[in-house]
Amino acid sequence: MGLSIGIDVGGTKIAAGVVDADGTILARTHRDTPAESVDETAKAICAAAAELIADHEVEAVGIGAAGFVSSDRSTVLFAPNLAWRDEPLGARVAEVLKVPVVVENDANAAAWGEFAFGAAKDVEHMVCVTVGTGIGGGVVIDGQLLRGAHGVAAELGHMRVVPGGHRCGCGARGCWEQYASGRALVREGRAQAESGSLAAAQMLSVCGITDPAELTGPMITAAAAEGDPCAVELLDDLGRWLGEGLASIATLFDPTTIVIGGGVSAAKELLLRSAQVAFEKNLPAKANRPHPGFGLAELGNDAGLIGAADVARRPIPTLESPR
Structure with missing residues (x-):
């Protein structure tokens, strides 16, 4: 080739x-x-x-x-x-x-890319979830990219997890990306800060800002890396939503490996730890089935x-x- x-x-x-x-x-x-x-x-x-x-x-x-x-x-x-x-x-x-x-x-x-050359290059069944502003995803089964009958399969971020929940940009309510994405992380962080929470005020101070509207996902991740309790809790909540959704996805596709990428994955263990706990808790028949491995994407923006x-x-x- x-x-x-x-x-x-x-x-x-x-x-x-x-x-x-x-x-x-x-x-x-x-x-x-x-x-x-x-x-x-x-x-x-x-x-x-x-x-x-x-x-x-x-x-x-x-x-x-x-x-x-x-x-x-x-x-x-x-x-x-x-x-x-x-x-x-x-x-x-x-x-x-x-x-x-x-x-x-x-x-x-x-x-x-991750399947052929990155974190899943040694398996034949994988799910890749990119956690950024929203949630994107792709599924490979038996070494073939899953595209569906009309080419629009694997819109993982729009799996509904909360009936009647937050309105999504797709027009529906309660999509997974409204709870397990960078957008959700920032929304919750700003909401806590605007509520007058002292812990959130401390987080803003760690981020070097005073206006909640200036808060960003990378700021929260950096504050969590420094041990800020509010930022750590926000990432724990995000990881919980991520893990719960991944348990449903594993039930559907039975992958060998789940690869997590996107900007939010920069939090690494701060995110993966709570995601894996929630995943193990919510995986059906968890004592009687093989569990997929978790890995971070290796190719980054490329x-x-x-x-x-x-x-x-x-x-x-x-x-x-x-x-």
Whole structure:
């Protein structure tokens, strides 16, 4: 297998890189994302890829995009942070670059990166959960990425855990990411500070701020690392929600390994400890089934780029024939 390009399209930045068959990034470039314009976003993607193609012989291009991607890995059906609606992105970019182009959901691409080259490279069954502002995820079963009948499977963050709970950006209430994400961590931290809690006031002092509106997830994580009791409690609560959800996911998919990535995973043991306790407590028939291992993602922010590049060099699975 030769070289391919992986492109990770975010709401503000397009990151692109040339990746070899071992998952090593040989060259990089980036562009700003003109998120309000479909045409300008496509042009920026093409420009980033063309810059890399000029210096490397590339077999294919993989694009990781946040949103629903069609089962043929060509059309972005819906993107929450970009102006894509039924956008034939793969064909559009391929026409300009003159190489095969595969489009994949960004969380799926990141999960595949960790499966092929990162924390789950030695297993055939894995779940990857990225805990950032929201929750993304990807599932690999028998060495194959789970995409579902229409390409939109494994939207793990939108598993409902609290009927009638907090309103989610997807329109539903009670989604897992409303309780086990960076957004939830900040919401709870600010709520405690605004309530007049002395412990939360101390946490703000440790963070070097006085206004609860300035509180961020990384601030809470840093304060917890310094031993601040309120910050530690907030991460414990987040870990509990994370572990409870992961117990349900393990029941569904029976993975060998659960990989946790995303910005919130920087808390490491401060988060994983309570997540594992909650997981073990809530896993059904826990005394009579193998338990998956937990691991932290290894590829960091490059997981999506590397995964998209590797997906692009692999044959697209044949769609199911109608019965």
